[in-house]
Amino acid sequence: MRQPIYKTRPVEPNPARFGGQRINDFIVxxxxxxxxxxxxxxxxxxxxxxxxGIEAPVHRHNFDAFSPAPLRYLVLTQGHVDHVGGVxxxxxxxxxxxxxxxxxxxxxxAYDSRLAAFRGNRSAFAFTDKFASAFEHYGEQGxxxxxxxxxxxxDILVDDRHTFSLGGLDVELxxxxxxxxxxxxxxxxxxxxxxxTGNLFGCPFGHFPNLVTIRGDRYRDALTVAAAxxxxxxxxxxxxxxxxxxxxxxxxxxxxELTVLRDAILYxxxxxxxxxNEGTPLPTLMAEIRLPPELEVGxxxxxxxxxxxxxxxxxxxxxxxxxxxxxxxxxxxAVNSDLVELAGGAQRIVARAQEKLADGQYVEALHLLxxxxxxxxxxxxxxxxxxxxHEGLLQDSANFWLSxxxxxxxxxxxxxxx
Numbered sequence: 274m275r276q277p278i279y280k281t282r283p284v285e286p287n288p289a290r291f292g293g294q295r296i297n298d299f300i301v302x303x304x305x306x307x308x309x310x311x312x313x314x315x316x317x318x319x320x321x322x323x324x325x326g327i328e329a330p331v332h333r334h335n336f337d338a339f340s341p342a343p344l345r346y347l348v349l350t351q352g353h354v355d356h357v358g359g360v361x362x363x364x365x366x367x368x369x370x371x372x373x374x375x376x377x378x379x380x381x382x383a384y385d386s387r388l389a390a391f392r393g394n395r396s397a398f399a400f401t402d403k404f405a406s407a408f409e410h411y412g413e414q415g416x417x418x419x420x421x422x423x424x425x426x427x428d429i430l431v432d433d434r435h436t437f438s439l440g441g442l443d444v445e446l447x448x449x450x451x452x453x454x455x456x457x458x459x460x461x462x463x464x465x466x467x468x469x470t471g472n473l474f475g476c477p478f479g480h481f482p483n484l485v486t487i488r489g490d491r492y493r494d495a496l497t498v499a500a501a502x503x504x505x506x507x508x509x510x511x512x513x514x515x516x517x518x519x520x521x522x523x524x525x526x527x528x529x530e531l532t533v534l535r536d537a538i539l540y541x542x543x544x545x546x547x548x549x550n551e552g553t554p555l556p557t558l559m560a561e562i563r564l565p566p567e568l569e570v571g572x573x574x575x576x577x578x579x580x581x582x583x584x585x586x587x588x589x590x591x592x593x594x595x596x597x598x599x600x601x602x603x604x605x606x607a608v609n610s611d612l613v614e615l616a617g618g619a620q621r622i623v624a625r626a627q628e629k630l631a632d633g634q635y636v637e638a639l640h641l642l643x644x645x646x647x648x649x650x651x652x653x654x655x656x657x658x659x660x661x662x663h664e665g666l667l668q669d670s671a672n673f674w675l676s677x678x679x680x681x682x683x684x685x686x687x688x689x690x691x
Contacts, residue, residue: 275529275533277479277530277533277569277570277571278478278479278521278526278530279477279478279479279480279570279571279573280571282477282478282479282518282519283477283518284476284477284480284571284573284574284671284673285673286306286307286355286476286517286673287304287305287306287403287407288305288306288325288327288328288403288404288406288407289303289304289305289306289309289324289328289331289332289335289407290304290331290407290410291331291334291335291410291414292335293311293335293336293338293339295339296310296514296520299312299313299314299442300312300313300467300514301313301335301336301339301340302514302520303324303331303332303335303336304517304518305324305325305328305331305332305355306324306325306328306355307322307324307353307355307356307471307472307516307517308322308514308515308516308517308518309321309322309323309324309332309336310322310469310514311336311339311340312442312444312462313339313340313342314342314439314440314441314442315440315441316345316439316440316441317342317343317344317345317439317440318336318340318342318343318344318345319344319345319346319347319348319439319442319444320336320344320346320347320348320363321347321348321350321460321469321471321514322348322349322350322356322471322516323347323349323356323357323358323359323360323362323363323423324355324356324358324359325354325355325358325359325422326358326359326361326362326419326420326421326422326423327358327407327408327411327419327420327422328355328358328359328407329358329359329362329363329420330362330416330419330420331411331416332359333362333363333366343367344363344366344367344370345367345369345370345371345439346370346371346372346373346437346439347360347363347367347370347371347372347373348372348373348374348444348446348458348460349372349373349374349375349378349425349427349458350457350458350459350460350469350470350471350472350473350516351375351378351381351451351453351454351456351457351458351471351472352374352377352378352379352381352382352385352454352456353381353385353453353454353472354385354422356471357374357378357382357423357424357425358422358423359420359423360372360423360425361420361421361423361425362420362423364425371428371429372425372427372428372429373427373428373429373430373431373435373446373458374427374429374430374431374456374458375430375431375448375456375457375458376430376431376432376448376456377448377450377454377455377456378427378430378456379426379427379430380455380456381454381455381456382424382425384491386424388489391489392488392489392490395488395489396488398677398678398681399488399673399674399677399678399681431446431448431458432448433447433448434446434447434448442462442464443462443463443464444460444461444462445460445461445462445463446458446459446460446461447459447461447504449473449500449501449504450497450500450501451471451472451473451474451497451498451501452472452473452474452475452482452483452484452493452498452501453472453473453475453476453482453483453493457471457472457473457501458471459471459473459504459505461508461510465511465512466508466509466510466511466512466524467510467511467512467513467514468505468508468510468512468513468514469513469514470505470513470514470515470516471515471516472515472516472517473501473502473505473516474498474501474502474534475498475574475575476516476517476574476673477517477518477571477573477574478513478515478517478518478521478530479530479534479570479571480570480571480572480573480574480575481534481537481538481541481564481570481571481572481574481575481576481577481580482495482498482538482574482575482580483574483575483579483580483674484498484575484579484580484583484584484587485579485582485583485586485587486674487579487674487675487678488674492583492586492587493583494587495538495539495541495542495580495583495584495587496539496542498538499535499538499539499542502531502534502535502538503535505531506528506531506532506535509524509528510524510527511523511524511527512527513527533567533568533569533570534570536568537564537568537569537570540564540565540568541562541564541577541580541581541584542584544558544562544581545558545562545581545584545585546584546588548562549585549588549589554595555581555582555585555593558581558585559578559581559582560578562577562578562581563577564577572671572672573671573672573673574672574673574674576672576675606643606644606647609644609645609647612644613644613645613648619644619645619648619652619655620652620654622641622642622644622645623641623642623645623652623654623655623658625641626638626639626641626642626655626658626662627654627658629641630658630661630662630665633665635662635663635665635666636662636666638658638659638662639659639662639663642655642658642659642662646659650691651689651690651691653690653691656686656687656689656690657690659682659686660683660686660687663679663682663683663686664679664683666679667679667680667683
């Protein structure tokens with residue numbers, strides 16, 4: 274009987290720490306916000322991914338502890354900042370280094386750079402404490418000078434497939450759009466049946482992909498992600514070195530997990546499309562579409578309900594055909610004061626929200642509290658009730674993004690108390 278792999282693997286990404294790990298006789302792993310790998314050969318080394326700029330010295334230190342050989346190639350599995358930020362640093366320390374990426378890399382880096390401030394601000398709730406912990410760790414190890422974040426220009430861009438050899442090691446690079454970016458590049462070592470995927474299926478292996486992030490990103494197409502899973506499935510890998518956490522080993526295990534992941538994505542896609550064609554409201558689809566037991570995967574990074582909405586909106590856009598007000602700039606909050614007046618005062622709304630809390634209806638309570646929380650001066654009873662609602666939702670959350678948001682909202686709300 275299948276035991277889903279996500280139950281035995283961590284979820285959260287964390288910044289690089291000093292200390293690498295040997296995977297086999299020629300591969301070293303340095304974990305970080307996205308893992309970096311060093312492939313050793315008699316003719317020099319190949320590195321996969323460069324980490325963020327601040328992480329690059331840590332990755333280099335970790336690799337140098339295992340190999341003094343010169344670095345010949347640096348392969349980028351995608352254009353996210355935690356994969357490309359350290360490229361300039363590695364170029365500086367390795368003259369003649371050849372950097373390879375998928376042909377969509379330039380566009381993706383431009384897209385990321387265009388929204389750097391927006392996305393940085395909207396990601397802070399999940400990563401501020403992690404950065405603080407990282408800088409404390411680096412300082413304890415004597416690292417205080419950090420390279421700037423790079424926006425590199427690769428030397429070789431791969432449109433479809435690209436092969437090369439170094440020191441007897443054959444390397445095949447496969448361009449494929451994936452769950453996180455359109456510029457994903459898979460590294461395949463055919464002699465060893467090892468596949469380095471980066472975050473091709475999303476952040477943690479064995480979990481449903483994040484088809485749109487709550488920090489703000491463009492939608493990821495479900496069928497494109499399923500096709501990416503199929504590309505790796507067809508390789509018949511015996512080891513997958515993923516973008517986060519430990520290797521995944523065993524041909525049968527990998528084939529089983531990838532088959533279930535592919536079928537789970539297709540199931541959610543097809544059920545969403547069926548519901549759209551039948552006229553089922555989006556909230557109903559989000560509430561009712563669930564994976565059958567045989568397609569169980571984790572929801573620690575992406576969630577099925579969020580993905581239902583992402584698929585719906587990726588196909589249909591933002592207009593839900595539910596209210597004319599959707600077509601105008603005035604938000605529902607524009608009538609908050611009217612609702613308070615009609616209810617006979619803010620305290621009556623807070624009292625009804627507290628009744629919802631007592632029944633465990635945390636989201637419904639927050640709908641009510643959103644009407645009165647902007648009041649000035651702040652209403653302590655409303656803030657306390659909102660804190661309780663977020664803490665109640667947190668008890669039932671095993672998702673990294675959702676839990677990070679809920680914890681941060683509790684922190685923000687507590688800061689508003691007199």
